[in-house]
Amino acid sequence: MGQENGSRPSRVLVTGAAGRLGRLAVAHLRQAGRYQVIATDRVPLPDGVTADLTQPATQWAGLLDDVDAILHCAGHRGPDTTWREAQDLNLDMSLRLMMAARRRVSRFVFLSSNWVMAGHRFTEGAITADRDPDPINPYGMAKLAIERAGVALAEAGDFDFVALRIGMVIADPLEAARRLPSLRRWSQEMWLSGTDFCEGIEKALTAPIDSASVLNLVSDNPGTRWDISETIQRIGYAPTTGRQADVSEAQTRAEDTAARLNCCRGEIIRHLTAGSADGSDKAAARCVQILTRAEKGPKEPK
Numbered sequence: 477m478g479q480e481n482g483s484r485p486s487r488v489l490v491t492g493a494a495g496r497l498g499r500l501a502v503a504h505l506r507q508a509g510r511y512q513v514i515a516t517d518r519v520p521l522p523d524g525v526t527a528d529l530t531q532p533a534t535q536w537a538g539l540l541d542d543v544d545a546i547l548h549c550a551g552h553r554g555p556d557t558t559w560r561e562a563q564d565l566n567l568d569m570s571l572r573l574m575m576a577a578r579r580r581v582s583r584f585v586f587l588s589s590n591w592v593m594a595g596h597r598f599t600e601g602a603i604t605a606d607r608d609p610d611p612i613n614p615y616g617m618a619k620l621a622i623e624r625a626g627v628a629l630a631e632a633g634d635f636d637f638v639a640l641r642i643g644m645v646i647a648d649p650l651e652a653a654r655r656l657p658s659l660r661r662w663s664q665e666m667w668l669s670g671t672d673f674c675e676g677i678e679k680a681l682t683a684p685i686d687s688a689s690v691l692n693l694v695s696d697n698p699g700t701r702w703d704i705s706e707t708i709q710r711i712g713y714a715p716t717t718g719r720q721a722d723v724s725e726a727q728t729r730a731e732d733t734a735a736r737l738n739c740c741r742g743e744i745i746r747h748l749t750a751g752s753a754d755g756s757d758k759a760a761a762r763c764v765q766i767l768t769r770a771e772k773g774p775k776e777p778k
Contacts, residue, residue, distance in 0.1 A: 492550030562614035591616035630688035643694035
């Protein structure tokens with residue numbers, strides 16, 4: 477099902493086209509002039525098609541006729557997503573679309589999220605695409621499940637699949653310059669400019685790939701823990717923007733405190749699950765050590 481010789485898809489269906497990232501993607505692809513873009517959302521669009529993907533595929537599957545690639549942006553977004561919203565508006569909807577697209581489209585590009593790796597915030601080391609996932613909320617769990625479903629369908633030969641773990645998109649450079657310094661290091665290091673977002677989605681739609689890829693997508697931010705080397709290698713991603721995290725001493729202290737508290741949480745859970753009679757006393761003693769010692773606490777136990 478893969479595109480031969482790196483040929484570009486000529487007809488691209490974009491879901492969630494009324495959303496912030498969907499609008500950005502549609503505008504870029506149309507301006508490029510190389511694609512016929514079908515923009516769809518469940519709310520009416522002046523230049524698109526209204527379709528509710530939460531409904532049975534029989535009501536909208538005709539949208540996939542002669543489509544070469546899908547850019548799937550639709551879904552309930554954000555860490556406050558409830559389990560029901562994550563199930564209905566992210567997981568179920570995406571699976572419904574994937575099943576309808578099997579052996580009908582050549583490429584399925586899914587906007588996943590950095591929330592799949594959110595549990596690594598207070599650990600150390602590079603966040604590579606193949607590092608163990610660690611979602612901490614229903615939103616991240618649903619994104620991970622969709623990634624795995626896409627990989628499985630790609631391995632079955634149903635379509636090529638690319639999941640992009642999107643960073644923090646602030647498209648306007650002036651807004652980025654204003655907002656980023658007020659954010660914590662974690663957020664600053666995953667900044668993704670509008671230019672690099674569009675570069676990433678277009679490369680994900682067109683680059684020759686072998687079956688499936690799950691990739692990080694952030695800008696080329698100096699010192700970031702988010703490793704984009706595989707994104708560059710696999711799809712030829714070429715970011716043109718980047719920003720060094722600018723974090724005040726007060727912010728650094730606050731994040732260090734949060735890291736220590738997170739280590740304490742992991743320590744308590746580890747002792748409780750071990751089931752030892754003196755586990756709570758050991759956990760309490762260990763937490764005192766973590767909170768009072770000068771050096772940074774250890775990685776949270778897995």
